[in-house]
Amino acid sequence: MTDINKQHPGDDEIRQAIELLFFAYRDFVADPDKVLADYESPNGSLGRAHHRVIHFVGRNPGMTVAELLSILQITKQSLARVLRQLIDEGFIEQERGPEDARQRLLYLTAKGEAFETALSNPQRARFRRLFEKAGPEASRSFLALLFDLINEDERDRVLSLIGRKQHAAS
Template structure:
């Protein structure tokens, strides 16, 4: 855990403080993804599959175009990810209800099970960190993460997250 003195430091925007924050993000991400990586590896999946599972699971019926906009990956990359998950029986796609050209995505029961396994591991990790930090720190953490999201997209993203 970072030194609590630095939290009260009015010079928290100094280069060394910012570098420490970035380094903490790298280490936190490494450990936050370790459990899911181990689970996904059993299926031959990676982090792109994880992100797709997460957003399809949280947004049943999401279109391929909407998923592309969230993930910001190429169509070719998403196509590889979706093909593997569809062939493996984790995702199903159907023609759009309003626009027949759209492809809507849904998790199958197998996909829901995999997404739940991964979410359980990550939720436990976040819950532990939240308990250690306390409510005030959690509120600050959310503000910082929100601040890292592109300012133009932030309101829409925060609304979407709060709806779930």
């Protein structure tokens, strides 16, 4: 009773979308993976988890550990190991919160910023090529659809995250 015919019009596009997203994401994360694999650190090597932390701390300088946890949606024990390595190797530094001294505000060091650039360069190049080829209208539309792919109850949080300008210091 396997149905050879499509159930609804549009089902084929939906199936393609699922597969394309899988392949696109696979190649997208393979870029920084290569950079990470090249970097040989003294205390263990670095992986995707480190990349994500470096990315979000770079984008949100002075963020707290709790904020980082809520973005990554992992446990603090998982984060701890990764964060410890990044601090020990001088990619990230911590600062006591000026208002609430329990908080540890996170910042990239110069070394951390350089690494962040190296990691995101191939990803940026990938999207730059894409957007140049597709043109501004299709590019904006693409971003809008990516946004609508996110869980409805997460969109406000994501919007305030990605909307924030780089280095809000001023």
